[in-house]
Amino acid sequence: AQKVTQAQTEISVVEKEDVTLDCVYETRDTTYYLFWYKQPPSGELVFLIRRNSFDEQNEISGRYSWNFQKSTSSFNFTITASQVVDSAVYFCALRGITGNQFYFGTGTSLTVIP
Amino acid sequence: DTEVTQTPKHLVMGMTNKKSLKCEQHMGHRAMYWYKQKAKKPPELMFVYSYEKLSINESVPSRFSPECPNSSLLNLHLHALQPEDSALYLCASSPPFDYKNRETQYFGPGTRLLVL
Numbered sequence: 334a335q336k337v338t339q340a341q342t343e344i345s346v347v348e349k350e351d352v353t354l355d356c357v358y359e360t361r362d363t364t365y366y367l368f369w370y371k372q373p374p375s376g377e378l379v380f381l382i383r384r385n386s387f388d389e390q391n392e393i394s395g396r397y398s399w400n401f402q403k404s405t406s407s408f409n410f411t412i413t414a415s416q417v418v419d420s421a422v423y424f425c426a427l428r429g430i431t432g433n434q435f436y437f438g439t440g441t442s443l444t445v446i447p
Numbered sequence: 448d449t450e451v452t453q454t455p456k457h458l459v460m461g462m463t464n465k466k467s468l469k470c471e472q473h474m475g476h477r478a479m480y481w482y483k484q485k486a487k488k489p490p491e492l493m494f495v496y497s498y499e500k501l502s503i504n505e506s507v508p509s510r511f512s513p514e515c516p517n518s519s520l521l522n523l524h525l526h527a528l529q530p531e532d533s534a535l536y537l538c539a540s541s542p543p544f545d546y547k548n549r550e551t552q553y554f555g556p557g558t559r560l561l562v563l
Contacts, residue, residue: 366551368552370554375556376535376556376557377554377555377556377557378490378539378554380551380552380554383548383550383551428550432503433480433495433502433541434503435492435552437489437490438489439488439489440488440489442487
């Protein structure tokens with residue numbers, strides 16, 4: 334079975350603080366793909382990152398960084414020096430090696446207070 | 448360019464109306480998806496088209512009827528909807544198998560549907 338858990342339902346931080354969004358996944362596939370999407374109030378799901386299960390190298394893109402740890406089945410997302418524009422719902426998702434289906438977590442609503 | 452477009456952005460319809468949602472992409476993607484998203488919930492998969500053929504139907508009621516006229520266009524025909532069908536309807540597409548990022552889904556801005 335495929336499952337993604339985002340235990341943090343809502344997070345509020347003050348602007349310029351760092352914040353980490355947690356994502357824990359379950360899968361029996363040996364090859365799989367993990368994703369993070371951002372959904373601002375406008376509604377569009379914006380693709381942020383894709384990670385293969387065989388590539389555990391962490392990634393940094395500007396103020397965003399991702400920490401993938403297979404040993405703990407986690408794929409956490411950190412925003413450094415948060416800004417008001419980071420306020421959105423963030424979804425972690427998992428896809429197995431077969432089929433097209435995504436398994437989404439329940440999302441974390443991030444509010445950055447000016 | 449990773450743009451998926453959807454029209455209309457907003458739609459209000461009565462329970463006896465017939466309407467259609469449209470989704471378009473010109474990225475050469477060969478898989479296209481319809482999702483339904485209720486407030487404060489993750490997207491729920493409704494249909495998947497792969498190479499213009501319906502490959503997944505997640506037990507969606509027949510009042511929702513998908514159509515894929517060509518590789519760039521995906522429609523969702525709506526008929527006799529219920530108020531509980533009010534939601535954000537998202538379209539997505541993903542690249543062919545031999546493309547980079549083939550597993551990634553790229554989403555459109557969605558259509559906010561209100562059924563009265």
